[in-house]
Amino acid sequence: MADKQQQLLVQEAYAYALTHGLLISTGLDFQMTHAPFTLYPTEIPRSCFSQAMALAPCFNKLVDGMARDLPFLQETLKGVCEADDFMARLMKITTEVYDGSQPTQPWMLGIHRSDYMIEAGTSRLLQVEINTISVAFTALSNAVNRLHAYLLSKSPDPQRADMVQISQSNVQVPMAMRDAVHTWRSSAGRPDGGEPRTGGVVAFVVQPNERNVADQRTLEQTLWSVHGIRSVRITLEEAARDTTLSMENYDLTLPDGSVVALAYYRCGYTPADYYTEDCWKGREKIERANCIKCPSLPYHLCTAKKVQERFSNEAVLQRYVTESELQILKGCMMPQHDLSSSAPAVLESIARAIRDPESHVMKPQREGGGTLVHGATMVQMLSNGLSDADKKEYILMEKIQSVQFENSILRNGAIGASGKTVPELGVFGVFLGKGEGAPQINAGVGHLLRTKMADTQDGGVCSGISALDSPLVRP
Ligand code: ADP
Numbered sequence: 001m002a003d004k005q006q007q008l009l010v011q012e013a014y015a016y017a018l019t020h021g022l023l024i025s026t027g028l029d030f031q032m033t034h035a036p037f038t039l040y041p042t043e044i045p046r047s048c049f050s051q052a053m054a055l056a057p058c059f060n061k062l063v064d065g066m067a068r069d070l071p072f073l074q075e076t077l078k079g080v081c082e083a084d085d086f087m088a089r090l091m092k093i094t095t096e097v098y099d100g101s102q103p104t105q106p107w108m109l110g111i112h113r114s115d116y117m118i119e120a121g122t123s124r125l126l127q128v129e130i131n132t133i134s135v136a137f138t139a140l141s142n143a144v145n146r147l148h149a150y151l152l153s154k155s156p157d158p159q160r161a162d163m164v165q166i167s168q169s170n171v172q173v174p175m176a177m178r179d180a181v182h183t184w185r186s187s188a189g190r191p192d193g194g195e196p197r198t199g200g201v202v203a204f205v206v207q208p209n210e211r212n213v214a215d216q217r218t219l220e221q222t223l224w225s226v227h228g229i230r231s232v233r234i235t236l237e238e239a240a241r242d243t244t245l246s247m248e249n250y251d252l253t254l255p256d257g258s259v260v261a262l263a264y265y266r267c268g269y270t271p272a273d274y275y276t277e278d279c280w281k282g283r284e285k286i287e288r289a290n291c292i293k294c295p296s297l298p299y300h301l302c303t304a305k306k307v308q309e310r311f312s313n314e315a316v317l318q319r320y321v322t323e324s325e326l327q328i329l330k331g332c333m334m335p336q337h338d339l340s341s342s343a344p345a346v347l348e349s350i351a352r353a354i355r356d357p358e359s360h361v362m363k364p365q366r367e368g369g370g371t372l373v374h375g376a377t378m379v380q381m382l383s384n385g386l387s388d389a390d391k392k393e394y395i396l397m398e399k400i401q402s403v404q405f406e407n408s409i410l411r412n413g414a415i416g417a418s419g420k421t422v423p424e425l426g427v428f429g430v431f432l433g434k435g436e437g438a439p440q441i442n443a444g445v446g447h448l449l450r451t452k453m454a455d456t457q458d459g460g461v462c463s464g465i466s467a468l469d470s471p472l473v474r475p
């Protein structure tokens with residue numbers, strides 16, 4: 001494309017992003033800039049797109065099954081908890097709250113995102129991970145999809161605009177939150193067996209200096225404008241300091257007298273979010289309350305890489321899903337290994353990772369990007385012999401050799417990078433259930449495509465590596 005034409009396209013894309021709320025905070029006094037995004041959408045094979053959507057209800061069910069199996073979580077995370085104070089503390093609260101000594105809210109709301117890459121050559125859809133806490137971009141995904149459709153509609157090839165998949169997660173996620181609030185109001189949602197009630201607000205539990213505010217505020221606005229449900233934003237510290245937890249009925253009451261019906265976490269997944277002891281108190285207080293949690297602590301623990309390492313084990317999956325669900329799940333699983341095991345298959349994979357650094361990646365129990373270990377660092381760690389603590393902390397996963405495209409990434413109104421790119425397709429799944437009977441909701445409700453330059457290994461939009469993108473799917 002001629003330079004002049006590309007410049008005009010960049011200007012148009014930039015203007016669209018700013019006028020349609022495709023924004024993140026710069027971190028300075030409410031100043032906003034656009035979220036990084038690609039100039040063009042990326043073509044995703046229809047079969048991969050459909051497969052990713054079909055996987056969502058199966059993963060939702062798997063997470064719910066594992067989360068409600070406390071002995072499984074305790075056993076799977078035992079080693080991690082010995083090596084990692086953060087995980088140990090999350091597990092301690094989980095065990096204390098769910099040990100049966102107080103009535104706990106059986107309803108749990110999951111808003112997950114399962115992320116996949118597409119393998120070069122085979123076009124196999126392979127899972128990278130599933131996120132079960134603070135899943136971002138349910139609103140901004142819709143905005144970037146509309147941006148790409150708009151730009152294509154004005155291009156010389158306008159019929160391609162209709163092939164851009166528009167995620168409905170911006171609408172569907174607030175609907176799931178509304179359903180959770182309605183459930184909390186009903187007598188079925190009262191762990192103390194009380195009468196149905198009215199009211200109840202959604203507490204967005206957030207970081208004090210949150211950057212992804214446009215994404216979150218859009219959900220809050222929809223909750224109010226479409227469903228008439230109020231929301232408040234509180235930090236974990238404020239939850240400890242400014243709320244009251246009734247020891248009679250476990251209502252969590254805010255200073256204005258309103259009661260929390262749903263606690264929706266957009267923080268709490270990283271040790272940095274627990275910057276004072278009060279933050280831990282806030283987390284525990286919310287967990288003990290009768291509000292529905294998104295996620296509950298057991299759901300949160302399923303985001304741990306050690307739990308997801310068990311996805312490679314068919315016998316484990318069989319405990320939680322039906323045979324037909326198992327077949328669907330198996331199709332996207334990339335082999336993963338527990339490094340604390342000395343099984344022959346694990347030792348063989350370690351040897352292979354040392355011989356061929358491109359064959360594997362290593363991941364610790366952390367969320368939010370920037371922690372992947374690969375290449376020379378991985379080889380060095382593995383060949384020096386891992387410490388006991390590292391064996392408990394890391395998993396080894398076969399590396400997905402992804403398809404590559406050509407694209408440009410826009411940052412701060414200009415092209416920040418151009419060249420070979422790698423897409424990661426996420427599908428949002430929502431689940432509302434109480435651990436028995438059919439769930440009230442179990443569905444895939446939209447997608448998020450993130451694209452990074454092919455020469456980067458890790459990912460994450462907020463960590464400055466990936467950009468928002470849209471799937472273009474041919475009929
Ligand atoms: P987190 O998002 O919790 O940091 P991920 O498992 O998503 O952890 O890994 C971070 C990034 O590393 C991914 O977005 C992806 O780009 C890359 N990655 C992770 N696992 C693999 C894998 N098996 N093969 C290739 N790339 C991977």
Ligand code: MG
Pocket residue numbers: 115129459
């Ligand atoms: Mg990830």
